[in-house]
Amino acid sequence: MDMSQHSSLDLSFDLVLYDIDGTLVDTGGAGMFAIMTAAERYFGAPSPSLDLAGSTDLGIVKNLLDHYEHTADLIDVEEFFGIYHPLLEQSLRSEQYAGKILPCVEQCLQFDQQRGSAIGLLTGNTAQGAAIKMRHFGLDHHFGFGAYGDDHADRNRLGPVAQSRATHHTGREYSATRTLVIGDTPKDIACAHAMGARCLAVATGHFSFEQLRDHGADFVVNDLSEWLAMIS
Numbered sequence: 001m002d003m004s005q006h007s008s009l010d011l012s013f014d015l016v017l018y019d020i021d022g023t024l025v026d027t028g029g030a031g032m033f034a035i036m037t038a039a040e041r042y043f044g045a046p047s048p049s050l051d052l053a054g055s056t057d058l059g060i061v062k063n064l065l066d067h068y069e070h071t072a073d074l075i076d077v078e079e080f081f082g083i084y085h086p087l088l089e090q091s092l093r094s095e096q097y098a099g100k101i102l103p104c105v106e107q108c109l110q111f112d113q114q115r116g117s118a119i120g121l122l123t124g125n126t127a128q129g130a131a132i133k134m135r136h137f138g139l140d141h142h143f144g145f146g147a148y149g150d151d152h153a154d155r156n157r158l159g160p161v162a163q164s165r166a167t168h169h170t171g172r173e174y175s176a177t178r179t180l181v182i183g184d185t186p187k188d189i190a191c192a193h194a195m196g197a198r199c200l201a202v203a204t205g206h207f208s209f210e211q212l213r214d215h216g217a218d219f220v221v222n223d224l225s226e227w228l229a230m231i232s
């Protein structure tokens, strides 16, 4: 996308909703290891390979059920996540996985705050998984609310949840047209558009700039340093 075409657009948003994996941080494989190990322990059989990009954790559990041919009422979701969350905490701390905060994340969060935008999470992680990851990377103080992958299995239903939690948290109303969703996958783009918001797609996950552009993101950048340059 030619960024110059946006030069006359208002790029300030009242509500900015951030995805976690591939957008704020890269866990270096720690998240994948934790969920696959949790699946192996819970179901007692090797985990299938999982497509985590943009998926909700509840959606991943449903895929696991299909794989292991369990029916939905045969899994105790809380028990499953009770295995997964400590594994996630351990694997993030493990030297085996070189996790990192992605470029310019903290500067973007500071910029949003200075500008008075409300900042929240819109992620496929469970609320607890999100809290574990944000604490691990020292980003937790930025986020007072969010919508999570244990609110709905369908990511497209998470936008309105985030919006109403933003209102509950700040006491202000937020229109979808003044909301920006920032994510790294086509599912983030679909989720933003399902709620009527704009999507900034960042090519810091597994999808290229071109793929994200072709999926209809309103703005695409190689990483958040480019976005910061556009908005500041």
Ligand SMILES: [Mg+2]
Binding pocket: 019, 020, 021, 022, 023, 053, 054, 183, 184, 185, 205
């Ligand atoms: Mg992501």
